[in-house]
Amino acid sequence: MLKVEINRTLPGFKLDIAFSVNGEVLGILGPSGSGKTMTLLCIAGLLHPDSGFIQLNDRVLFDSTKKLNLPPKDRNVGFVFQNYALFPHLSAGKNIAYGIRNRSPEEVNRRVHVLIENMGLEGLQNRYPQQLSAGQQQRVAVARALAPEPDILLLDEPFSALDSLTKEQLEMQILDLRQFYKGHIILVTHDLAEAYRLSSRIAVYDAGKIAQYDLKEKLISSPVNQKVARITRFRNFMDGVITDIKDKQVWVTVPELGTNVKVAANGHKNLAINQSITIGVRSEHIQAVTAPGQNTLQGTLSSVVENLTSINCYFNLKTNKDSCYRIEAAFPRGAAPTLTDGLNYYLYLPPEQIVIITN
Amino acid sequence: MNDYLSPLWISLKTVLVTTAITFVLGIAAARWMSRYTGKIKPIIDGIFILPLVLPPTVVGFGLLLFMGKHGWGGKFLALFNTSIVFSWPATVIAAAVMSFPLMYMTTKGAFEQVDTNIEDAARTLGAGEWRVLYSVTLPMAWPGVLAGTILSFARALGEFGATLMVAGNIPGRTTTIPVAIYFAIVDGNMKQANILMIIVLCIALASLALLAYLKKPKPRERGLIANPVPSDILHAGRKIDSPP
Numbered sequence: 001m002l003k004v005e006i007n008r009t010l011p012g013f014k015l016d017i018a019f020s021v022n023g024e025v026l027g028i029l030g031p032s033g034s035g036k037t038m039t040l041l042c043i044a045g046l047l048h049p050d051s052g053f054i055q056l057n058d059r060v061l062f063d064s065t066k067k068l069n070l071p072p073k074d075r076n077v078g079f080v081f082q083n084y085a086l087f088p089h090l091s092a093g094k095n096i097a098y099g100i101r102n103r104s105p106e107e108v109n110r111r112v113h114v115l116i117e118n119m120g121l122e123g124l125q126n127r128y129p130q131q132l133s134a135g136q137q138q139r140v141a142v143a144r145a146l147a148p149e150p151d152i153l154l155l156d157e158p159f160s161a162l163d164s165l166t167k168e169q170l171e172m173q174i175l176d177l178r179q180f181y182k183g184h185i186i187l188v189t190h191d192l193a194e195a196y197r198l199s200s201r202i203a204v205y206d207a208g209k210i211a212q213y214d215l216k217e218k219l220i221s222s223p224v225n226q227k228v229a230r231i232t233r234f235r236n237f238m239d240g241v242i243t244d245i246k247d248k249q250v251w252v253t254v255p256e257l258g259t260n261v262k263v264a265a266n267g268h269k270n271l272a273i274n275q276s277i278t279i280g281v282r283s284e285h286i287q288a289v290t291a292p293g294q295n296t297l298q299g300t301l302s303s304v305v306e307n308l309t310s311i312n313c314y315f316n317l318k319t320n321k322d323s324c325y326r327i328e329a330a331f332p333r334g335a336a337p338t339l340t341d342g343l344n345y346y347l348y349l350p351p352e353q354i355v356i357i358t359n
Numbered sequence: 360m361n362d363y364l365s366p367l368w369i370s371l372k373t374v375l376v377t378t379a380i381t382f383v384l385g386i387a388a389a390r391w392m393s394r395y396t397g398k399i400k401p402i403i404d405g406i407f408i409l410p411l412v413l414p415p416t417v418v419g420f421g422l423l424l425f426m427g428k429h430g431w432g433g434k435f436l437a438l439f440n441t442s443i444v445f446s447w448p449a450t451v452i453a454a455a456v457m458s459f460p461l462m463y464m465t466t467k468g469a470f471e472q473v474d475t476n477i478e479d480a481a482r483t484l485g486a487g488e489w490r491v492l493y494s495v496t497l498p499m500a501w502p503g504v505l506a507g508t509i510l511s512f513a514r515a516l517g518e519f520g521a522t523l524m525v526a527g528n529i530p531g532r533t534t535t536i537p538v539a540i541y542f543a544i545v546d547g548n549m550k551q552a553n554i555l556m557i558i559v560l561c562i563a564l565a566s567l568a569l570l571a572y573l574k575k576p577k578p579r580e581r582g583l584i585a586n587p588v589p590s591d592i593l594h595a596g597r598k599i600d601s602p603p
Contacts, residue, residue, distance in 0.1 A: 046479045072482040079483040085476035089498045098494075099484030148485055 027195030030205030078150030093125030366539035385462030419524025469503020
């Protein structure tokens, strides 16, 4: 169990977070400068929080009330830096062996050998970091961090410098880590898909605070606010007022568009009639239909962006103001309807795919 | 003949002891200042570099005042019934003060080039500050540390003004090569001046050669990157065949 409460104030920035991890992979997700790396540095003892409390399993690493601050060397925390930070003057094998202490040379060799095998680095242990590819360097960095058998492994944007093919392979390797490393893992990333694939829980950071900390499925299906919804790739938002709630169905009026939308309020509590809310829909959940009906909006196709696996269409909707409301819909390639710029289409918002954001 | 060469032995002794002292003090000061972020950093930095910009005779005069009978250093030494002005240790002190800025500046520059993440990585791997210094920082900054050592060695060997001020010219005790050459020429003893000049030239060339040899890049630093992609792909294939 890792328990973290950190406060740190810098000019124009305040980190104020609290969370706990227990034997799982926690993904910390957020934009640059939201305090993700700072959190890892505080856990590793490389940065001194102004106040707070950090406990790893049964050891207290930091407690500002007791003026307790364990130096990094005594924390038993494995850290993989964004730029890997391998020792350039040591071979891959010696890099890995660096953190193994108080063992006989044979035991060190055996441990290094096991890690080299686990990380798929056979035949590379005598190479120097400059002679390794970025992917290989990253695996050496992970092996080196795991060598002293740390209680927790901290990965700071480990894939940001890699091409997509190498990245995929290394993600597999991190998933495989769980087979021989049983400690906690924290992964810092700004890539939602990466966090989702690798972790079981995700903490979304926003300007030094945790906007939401949830199981990843929960995070994706019910973001607590619009910031989180945007970070988790919701693209369409409409402000509305709840007009009716019955049988787990919520009716929302969107005054701007002059329309009523039906929403399946899955697990949402504390909703009230006349409450102002925002509804959000992912672009890939919007369907093009041939006829008007419930939850159907009429829009004019304004532009099309082709992606690898989908086609993104942007529709302009008429509003009762002078402004124009724009909706983004993503249709899978192959199943995309034939659409022409400037024509009107009907867009269906499936009730079970609409989320209600209460604040 | 022995008289001719006595400045050589004195100089060698002085320079070796001086280089050892500046090596240790220079690294310690550079380590401290490359991490120190306090407000008075520029002031401390300036004090450390001051001997480099001051005329050597001024530094020598300052040392003389400090270590003389009425200076703090002299009074402190008097407690132990010793005095070091115009004795051999004074040559070491003069040379050390004059050569320290070169060691300090070069080493500090080299330390500041070392990626702090790499030092932090060593700390998270259980290394204390000493181990970080000798196993990571020094090896990574080695070319700079070495250059600083050789520069301060050369500066100590050539030290004249400050040495003359605090150690004087006592043949067989404080007369180093540069001082001996000066007084040999003043006395018209061209033979000794010539011999000592050639010796200094040889030492200087030898130290330059040593520097060039030690700084020569090793083959591994030439960025030989074996084509890594095929082995990665092979590895991925093998891994699927035989689950761990």
